[in-house]
Amino acid sequence: xxxxxxxxxxxxxxxxxxxxxxxxxxxxxxxxxxxxxxxxxxxxxxxxxxxxxxxxxxxxxxxxxxxxxxxxxxxxxxxxxxxxxxxxxxxxxxxxxxxxxxxxxxxxxxxxxxxxxxxxxxxxxxxxxxxxxxxxxxxxxxxxxxxxxxxxxxxxxxxxxxxxxxxxxxxxxxxxxxxxxxxxxxxxxxxxxxxxxxxxxxxxxxxxxxxxxxxxxxxxxxxxxxxxxxxxxxxxxxxxxxxxxxxxxxxxxxxxxxxxxxxxxxxxxxxxxxxxxxxxxxxxxxxxxxxxxxxxxxxxxxxxxxxxxxxxxxxxxxxxxxxxxxxxxxxxxxxxxxxxxxxxxxxxxxx
Amino acid sequence: xxxxxxxxxxxxxxxxxxxxxxxxxxxxxxxxxxxxxxxxxxxxxxxxxxxxxxxxxxxxxxxxxxxxxxxxxxxxxxxxxxxxxxxxxxxxxxxxxxxxxxxxxxxxxxxxxxxxxxxxxxxxxxxxxxxxxxxxxxxxxxxxxxxxxxxxxxxxxxxxxxxxxxxxxxxxxxxxxxxxxxxxxxxxxxxxxxxxxxxxxxxxxxxxxxxxxxxxxxxxxxxxxxxxxxxxxxxxxxxxxxxxxxxxxxxxxxxxxxxxxxxxxxxxxxxxxxxxxxxxxxxxxxxxxxxxxxxxxxxxxxxxxxxxxxxxxxxxxxxxxxxxxxxxxxxxxxxxxxxxxxxxxxxxxxx
Ligand SMILES: CC(C)[C@H](C(=O)O)[C@@H](O)C(=O)O
Ligand SMILES: CC(C)[C@H](C(=O)O)[C@@H](O)C(=O)O
Numbered sequence: 001x002x003x004x005x006x007x008x009x010x011x012x013x014x015x016x017x018x019x020x021x022x023x024x025x026x027x028x029x030x031x032x033x034x035x036x037x038x039x040x041x042x043x044x045x046x047x048x049x050x051x052x053x054x055x056x057x058x059x060x061x062x063x064x065x066x067x068x069x070x071x072x073x074x075x076x077x078x079x080x081x082x083x084x085x086x087x088x089x090x091x092x093x094x095x096x097x098x099x100x101x102x103x104x105x106x107x108x109x110x111x112x113x114x115x116x117x118x119x120x121x122x123x124x125x126x127x128x129x130x131x132x133x134x135x136x137x138x139x140x141x142x143x144x145x146x147x148x149x150x151x152x153x154x155x156x157x158x159x160x161x162x163x164x165x166x167x168x169x170x171x172x173x174x175x176x177x178x179x180x181x182x183x184x185x186x187x188x189x190x191x192x193x194x195x196x197x198x199x200x201x202x203x204x205x206x207x208x209x210x211x212x213x214x215x216x217x218x219x220x221x222x223x224x225x226x227x228x229x230x231x232x233x234x235x236x237x238x239x240x241x242x243x244x245x246x247x248x249x250x251x252x253x254x255x256x257x258x259x260x261x262x263x264x265x266x267x268x269x270x271x272x273x274x275x276x277x278x279x280x281x282x283x284x285x286x287x288x289x290x291x292x293x294x295x296x297x298x299x300x301x302x303x304x305x306x307x308x309x310x311x312x313x314x315x316x317x318x319x320x321x322x323x324x325x326x327x328x329x330x331x332x333x334x335x336x337x338x339x340x341x342x343x344x345x346x347x348x349x350x351x
Numbered sequence: 352x353x354x355x356x357x358x359x360x361x362x363x364x365x366x367x368x369x370x371x372x373x374x375x376x377x378x379x380x381x382x383x384x385x386x387x388x389x390x391x392x393x394x395x396x397x398x399x400x401x402x403x404x405x406x407x408x409x410x411x412x413x414x415x416x417x418x419x420x421x422x423x424x425x426x427x428x429x430x431x432x433x434x435x436x437x438x439x440x441x442x443x444x445x446x447x448x449x450x451x452x453x454x455x456x457x458x459x460x461x462x463x464x465x466x467x468x469x470x471x472x473x474x475x476x477x478x479x480x481x482x483x484x485x486x487x488x489x490x491x492x493x494x495x496x497x498x499x500x501x502x503x504x505x506x507x508x509x510x511x512x513x514x515x516x517x518x519x520x521x522x523x524x525x526x527x528x529x530x531x532x533x534x535x536x537x538x539x540x541x542x543x544x545x546x547x548x549x550x551x552x553x554x555x556x557x558x559x560x561x562x563x564x565x566x567x568x569x570x571x572x573x574x575x576x577x578x579x580x581x582x583x584x585x586x587x588x589x590x591x592x593x594x595x596x597x598x599x600x601x602x603x604x605x606x607x608x609x610x611x612x613x614x615x616x617x618x619x620x621x622x623x624x625x626x627x628x629x630x631x632x633x634x635x636x637x638x639x640x641x642x643x644x645x646x647x648x649x650x651x652x653x654x655x656x657x658x659x660x661x662x663x664x665x666x667x668x669x670x671x672x673x674x675x676x677x678x679x680x681x682x683x684x685x686x687x688x689x690x691x692x693x694x695x696x697x698x699x700x701x702x
Pocket of ligand 1: 075090093245542543572
């Protein structure tokens with residue numbers, strides 16, 4: 001297969017972890033005779049420094065022309081505590097999601113047997129956890145009208161959803177549930193929000209098309225509890241943008257292996273793969289960040305192109321590296337810590 | 352002291368747990384020579400059944416005339432999966448918060464040494480946890496304009512905040528931090544929301560008035576993670592209504608003792624005390640629900656009236672009941688489980 005992949009390394013540790021995913025993907029391509037080409041482009045703070053824009057048109061063009069986008073991380077601390085900053089790296093991320101139409105963010109949370117004791121949760125609480133949160137990514141309060149009134153003393157944001165937006169996300173959720181445990185949980189705040197009531201109404205109306213799927217409706221506050229109490233009771237969850245932002249991050253730490261959690265963001269046509277961790281600026285340039293989440297994001301990419309064995313090879317070699325202790329300092333526990341690049345080299349060599 | 356307390360038992364297990372708090376409070380009053388009078392009034396599903404209104408004017412009048420309100424729980428499953436229900440118990444709760452001006456919800460999360468192993472989190476993660484979340488309770492997306500457009504196919508909700516609303520909540524946060532660890536964390540989503548940027552701006556401007564308080568600003572998604580990872584790293588947190596709803600519930604389960612967590616909601620004048628658990632309809636009428644969160648909410652009430660020793664006596668007797676295993680089935684772990692009313696009787700007798 002011939003694949004042209006846009007490479008958006010982004011900020012902080014982005015470039016370092018991306019490099020390792022490229023090494024591993026190239027090794028897979030060589031093994032299976034695929035033809036991968038990588039087209040780098042700027043995003044985030046790096047792009048602001050270059051041209052004043054966190055998601056320049058030139059980068060968008062690269063993404064549109066590519067078969068998939070592999071993304072590192074975005075964000076730089078110099079923008080975080082400056083509420084008045086006019087251009088922020090995150091705007092690039094939001095613009096990219098919107099312009100590429102990446103409406104569904106797919107975030108699995110699962111456990112690695114060898115890492116289960118790194119979880120903040122007790123073993124019996126997380127054993128068997130294997131859930132996927134589908135977060136709506138191009139609507140809601142992230143993209144609604146916002147502004148100030150009253151000389152800047154009143155601020156507002158608007159959360160808007162249409163039935164069509166909810167339907168296309170929910171459809172993915174039902175379909176995904178059909179390939180797995182056939183359980184779908186719709187997370188909302190329908191006891192307060194009108195947009196949540198539209199979510200619930202829309203999903204309820206779709207139930208009859210998927211008679212095998214057991215659907216439950218839970219309030220976001222209750223889910224924030226149950227994710228800590230019994231994460232292994234969930235299968236597929238669907239939710240709106242802001243709730244998804246909070247819950248996917250909460251879910252990411254329960255496995256204890258945030259540095260290992262991959263994600264995909266997909267649209268009608270575009271597909272983007274990225275680790276769920278952030279740009280981790282304190283570690284940037286030190287060759288110490290864990291590259292596995294990005295490597296596993298590349299595995300999701302191969303999987304989505306139907307290259308199932310290729311994806312499995314990547315997961316297998318990652319498991320092998322964990323079992324043999326070829327890991328970065330976040331996982332080394334007193335034993336030898338490998339560098340980011342050493343882990344990448346080892347993985348590529350062992351493909 | 353003479354205190355007139357409005358008694359809003361509400362739905363589900365509300366009446367049962369409220370009864371025990373009354374017993375304990377009456378025992379305290381007797382011991383210290385206070386004059387407590389209780390005025391019951393209807394709310395929630397119970398009030399809807401009575402007069403079609405979840406927070407009738409007659410109940411409001413009772414609350415306004417009282418020195419404090421002791422509240423049980425609200426909510427009934429027959430309304431939950433009916434997005435089209437015109438009147439819902441929760442509306443009563445929201446109306447009550449707004450009409451009484453209860454703008455600050457005070458939710459402590461702490462651990463009981465004897466219960467620490469009930470937490471889903473590992474001991475070393477939660478030991479020493481003692482945090483308070485101050486949730487803004489009468490603004491934001493809970494009370495903004497909402498509705499449908501486009502033949503019902505588009506729904507919207509608006510989150511609005513004014514500088515004045517943020518200031519009065521933040522002021523309480525700074526003052527509370529001054530009486531404790533002097534750390535304040537402002538939780539927002541300032542990288543996306545305009546209302547969050549107003550929060551951050553407003554709190555930043557107040558910092559100079561509290562030079563001893565160390566203020567941090569964290570994004571809500573990051574906090575949802577850190578609460579699970581290192582809950583004991585927080586002291587006082589302030590946040591807007593919806594984030595507070597999610598985070599306080601998440602925080603409530605990390606101690607493993609949700610049935611023990613009290614809360615207060617305060618305004619310029621009104622004060623309301625309630626357990627943070629819900630109406631737990633499956634247990635209603637069975638005399639099995641844990642009354643301790645409601646009893647400890649009564650302790651917060653005494654404390655706020657300056658009756659510090661009285662509050663301490665209640666906390667002491669609760670600790671004693673835990674140590675001696677005089678507990679309901681959620682905490683009994685195979686040993687004898689006491690009834691809700693038996694626990695209340697024991698506490699009152701041991702005051
Ligand atoms: C950086 C930020 C705008 C972004 C979001 O809130 O969506 C991030 O938290 C994420 O989840 O990808
Ligand atoms: C019942 C519901 C409206 C309420 C809220 O969201 O505020 C509840 O979850 C709470 O936290 O008191």
